[in-house]
Amino acid sequence: MRLLLVEDNEPLAEAIQLGLSALGHVVDVVHSAEHALLEVDESTFDAILLDVNLPNMSGFQCLERLRQSNNPTSVIILTARDTTLDKVKGLNLGADDYVVKPFELDELDARLRAISRRSSGFQDNxxxxxxxxxxxxxxxxxxxxxxxxxxxxxxxxxxxxxxxxxxxxxxxxxxxxxxxxxxxxxxxxxxxxxxxxxxxxxxxxxxxxxxxxxxxxxxxxxx
Structure with a gap:
């Protein structure tokens, strides 16, 4: 899958990029919501991996902007916030899934496969x-x-x-x-x-x- 990773922690972003690339994904990385919004206007992605705690504009605000512009790209929220309120907020804003840090790459990969199945109309892997x-x-x-x-x-x-x-x-x-x-x-x-x-x-x-x-x-x- 072609993925856009939006994560301001550069060492963590690099680790996620390397790990997902090893699993066969193509991963571009940006470190701010503003940059992410520019890139989704220029390129097509299968999914966006979106951190919540970003500088200037939060991941939630970025997601809201994406959906207001009718961008249908699947979004997985990546965050250390694990409260039900935060999960509900993300899903209500249009996220397709919500993964709490720290997470295993295998779990994230499985959630990406689920998105791929849904978008392609297949029932299993x-x-x-x-x-x-x-x-x-x-x-x-x-x-x-x-x-x-x-x-x-x-x-x-x-x-x-x-x-x-x-x-x-x-x-x-x-x-x-x-x-x-x-x-x-x-x-x-x-x-x-x-x-x-x-x-x-x-x-x-x-x-x-x-x-x-x-x-x-x-x-x-x-x-």
Whole structure:
């Protein structure tokens, strides 16, 4: 998932970023609510991890601004405040979940998977489209019932395409979900991962729509 972490404690932000990146997420970090609001206007994120105790503008105020502008991005509140009143306030303002510090990364990852399931319309951690099947918790992938070993980036590309359920996904959308602002992105980086997937899943598994994007072929089979 492409995530925006809003956390003013820089060592903690770095630790969360590293931990979630190791679990396969793409994490951009800002240290203020004002910066977060600017970035969500410029980029698309699957979820925002939002601290409450931020300088100048609180996480609650940031969340309220997001929802007032009709921004639908999923938001998980991250905070040391554990009172029922604070939890209710966050949820009433439009948060999708609420995680109390300190927390385990595995718990946060599980809550992110729950958001991914809800937004994609799946009931569990197994996402499926045609002959393609993946478990977003264990990172296992099957094609025509045979297990396939993928790198983290290959898994992420296939995850995005399966979520699209046969719709065309643009090259720009794939790049935006695969890389942070700081990554030096090669002009053909997405094409390279698409090529790797075709070698592992069959040359007809992904259709290229020139100048538009990529689409999973529901009727494809391994070759």
């Amino acid at each position: 197994v996402f499926q489209f045609g002959a393609f099947r993946m478990n977003i918790q264990t990172h296992e992938v099957w094609f025509d019932s045979a297990p396939v070993i993928l790198s983290n980036k290959e898994f992420s590309v296939l995850h995005i395409l399966i979520e699209a359920q046969g719709r065309i996904v643009s090259n720009g959308t794939l790049e935006a979900k695969l890389y942070t602002w700081d990554n030096d992105i090669a002009s053909n980086s997405v094409q390279v991962y698409i090529s790797h997937l075709r070698k592992k899943l069959g040359k007809d598994c992904i259709k290229t729509h020139i100048g538009i994007g990529y689409q999973l072929n529901q009727k494809s089979s391994a070759s």
